[in-house]
Amino acid sequence: MEPFIRVKDLLFRYEGEEELPPALDGTTLDIHEGSFVAILGRNGSGKSTLAKHFNGILLPQSGSVTVCGMDTKDESKLLEIRRTVGMVFQNPDNQIVASVVEDDVAFAPENLGIPSDEIRRRVDEALKLVDMYEYRRHSPHLLSGGQKQRVAIAGVIAMKPRCIVLDEPTAMLDPQGRREVIDTVTRLCRENGITVILITHHMSEATGTDRVFVMEGGKVVCEGEPQNIFAGVECLKKLGLTVPDTTELIYRLNASGFELGYGALTVSDCAKEIAFALKNKRL
Amino acid sequence: MLKDVTLGQYFPGDTLIHRLDPRTKILFVTVYIIALFVAKTWVSYGSLLLILLISIAISKIPLASMLRGLKPLTIIIIFTAVINIFYNGEGRQLFSFWIFTATDAGLIKAGYMLLRITMLILSTFLVTYTTTPMALTDGLELLLNPLKKLKVPVHEFSMMMSIALRFIPTLIEEADKIMNAQKARGADFETGKLTDRAKALLPLLIPLFVSSFRRADELATAMEARCYHGGEGRTRMKKLRLAAADGIVMSFSVFLLAAIITLARFGL
Numbered sequence: 001m002e003p004f005i006r007v008k009d010l011l012f013r014y015e016g017e018e019e020l021p022p023a024l025d026g027t028t029l030d031i032h033e034g035s036f037v038a039i040l041g042r043n044g045s046g047k048s049t050l051a052k053h054f055n056g057i058l059l060p061q062s063g064s065v066t067v068c069g070m071d072t073k074d075e076s077k078l079l080e081i082r083r084t085v086g087m088v089f090q091n092p093d094n095q096i097v098a099s100v101v102e103d104d105v106a107f108a109p110e111n112l113g114i115p116s117d118e119i120r121r122r123v124d125e126a127l128k129l130v131d132m133y134e135y136r137r138h139s140p141h142l143l144s145g146g147q148k149q150r151v152a153i154a155g156v157i158a159m160k161p162r163c164i165v166l167d168e169p170t171a172m173l174d175p176q177g178r179r180e181v182i183d184t185v186t187r188l189c190r191e192n193g194i195t196v197i198l199i200t201h202h203m204s205e206a207t208g209t210d211r212v213f214v215m216e217g218g219k220v221v222c223e224g225e226p227q228n229i230f231a232g233v234e235c236l237k238k239l240g241l242t243v244p245d246t247t248e249l250i251y252r253l254n255a256s257g258f259e260l261g262y263g264a265l266t267v268s269d270c271a272k273e274i275a276f277a278l279k280n281k282r283l
Numbered sequence: 284m285l286k287d288v289t290l291g292q293y294f295p296g297d298t299l300i301h302r303l304d305p306r307t308k309i310l311f312v313t314v315y316i317i318a319l320f321v322a323k324t325w326v327s328y329g330s331l332l333l334i335l336l337i338s339i340a341i342s343k344i345p346l347a348s349m350l351r352g353l354k355p356l357t358i359i360i361i362f363t364a365v366i367n368i369f370y371n372g373e374g375r376q377l378f379s380f381w382i383f384t385a386t387d388a389g390l391i392k393a394g395y396m397l398l399r400i401t402m403l404i405l406s407t408f409l410v411t412y413t414t415t416p417m418a419l420t421d422g423l424e425l426l427l428n429p430l431k432k433l434k435v436p437v438h439e440f441s442m443m444m445s446i447a448l449r450f451i452p453t454l455i456e457e458a459d460k461i462m463n464a465q466k467a468r469g470a471d472f473e474t475g476k477l478t479d480r481a482k483a484l485l486p487l488l489i490p491l492f493v494s495s496f497r498r499a500d501e502l503a504t505a506m507e508a509r510c511y512h513g514g515e516g517r518t519r520m521k522k523l524r525l526a527a528a529d530g531i532v533m534s535f536s537v538f539l540l541a542a543i544i545t546l547a548r549f550g551l
């Protein structure tokens with residue numbers, strides 16, 4: 001099957017940074033439709049730069065990005081690509097354009113020239129999907145960070161995209177807001193079949209995904225299922241990343257003589273794994 | 284002190300004034316302001332004040348909130364009024380110093396000026412308080428639409444206005460945060476000579492300025508990601524529609540202007 005997004009040998013260097021190594025230096029990856037994907041990597045590894053290539057905000061200087069068979073360099077397809085791949089950014093304040101929640105959600109469909117009553121339907125539907133319908137007449141600047149970020153997600157869903165890219169959407173949120181946002185995107189992926197690409201520094205957010213890509217120096221250095229990726233604890237630490245608390249615990253226990261598997265990423269699985277091992281050890 | 288800035292604030296409601304089409308409100312307030320400048324005597328001022336008070340009452344916006352919005356503008360209002368005391372050469376001389384002479388006619392004129400500016404500001408506040416910024420800028424765009432033929436960037440202008448209005452509370456919040464951070468390090472914004480206070484504002488303005496640029500950059504990217512590509516082919520979720528009430532208010536504004544001009548003709 002043709003992948004939904006195909007990135008091939010991507011090279012990108014910011015203007016005025018000629019003496020530095022390029023921000024993206026031969027990035028290659030495939031993302032399949034309907035999957036939930038996480039992209040990890042230390043500060044400056046090129047995650048945001050890559051994200052902006054998925055919907056043609058930045059264009060490859062060499063190599064190519066293909067979305068649904070459309071090359072992002074094809075200018076005539078640009079709007080089509082942007083409505084297919086929606087994007088949510090880190091700071092919710094800087095992506096909300098209107099002073100009323102529903103007006104903001106309507107912004108993208110208005111840009112697409114959709115008729116008024118269809119926009120109304122989409123806005124209501126999108127706000128219900130992210131659980132913000134009761135707040136539709138509120139002013140965004142009075143909402144909590146998690147709520148603002150869900151409004152931003154609704155603003156993207158109203159375009160009916162097939163994929164949503166989220167660049168550190170939880171970086172400015174408290175734990176409550178972070179859970180709201182992650183639960184929302186997980187639901188969008190699992191129930192509505194939207195492909196979700198989540199860029200994050202919180203390893204715990206990557207545990208529920210289908211596939212993890214780790215970036216370093218503008219390249220994808222490893223990719224795989226979260227269990228397999230997090231099993232390489234030492235390798236991840238070398239890349240400047242932490243691992244989920246559960247993995248860290250298993251890693252340390254193993255270092256002191258246990259032989260636990262790295263498959264358990266949730267707290268309850270991890271507890272079961274340890275309990276099982278303890279039982280066996282005593283016998 | 285920044286908390287009193289109410290520009291661009293919207294008080295949700297469902298009164299007759301809230302429901303009026305923004306175009307009607309913009310037209311009416313324009314006529315009202317012209318009338319304020321045509322008015323000469325207490326008869327015209329009195330009727331204009333009455334109209335304003337009735338409108339405020341209908342809109343159910345507490346008078347206190349209206350007046351609070353005036354607070355940051357007090358200095359400007361008083362300054363303009365005081366200048367008027369001395370500006371006028373006619374009338375009986377009250378007192379004089381240096382090159383300034385105050386007359387009784389000047390004093391009366393200053394009183395009217397005070398009233399005029401206050402009413403002007405309150406009437407525009409009433410429009411912004413009862414109209415969402417989006418509706419307001421949409422209305423403005425439609426009203427200025429004919430100018431598009433002259434290649435005036437009407438859509439861009441109205442988009443800029445609506446974004447500016449949207450960011451006022453965000454920037455006020457940010458300024459407040461920076462101010463508190465500076466205060467915690469001993470900065471003093473509230474006492475001292477005017478020059479000292481102005482100097483104290485500098486470390487507030489610079490970070491605010493820098494962060495606004497960053498915000499603008501991020502916002503532009505976010506808008507692009509949401510398929511913004513100028514005004515061409517754009518539709519609106521909330522189409523503006525003129526209702527019967529709009530017709531009545533517009534006719535009334537024509538009548539009001541005619542009446543005030545007639546009154547002025549007769550020296551009233």
Ligand SMILES: Nc1ncnc2c1ncn2[C@@H]1O[C@H](COP(=O)(O)OP(=O)(O)OP(=O)(O)O)[C@@H](O)[C@H]1O
Nearest residue numbers: 014015017023041042043044045046047048049050
């Ligand atoms: N607008 C820009 N202009 C110039 N250089 C930039 C710009 N944005 C990023 N860079 C540089 O490109 C490289 C990759 O940055 P990028 O923002 O993609 O990293 P990131 O993985 O998203 O980091 P973070 O985790 O901090 O968000 C960095 O070296 C950075 O300094």
Ligand SMILES: [Mg+2]
Nearest residue numbers: 047048049167
């Ligand atoms: Mg980044």
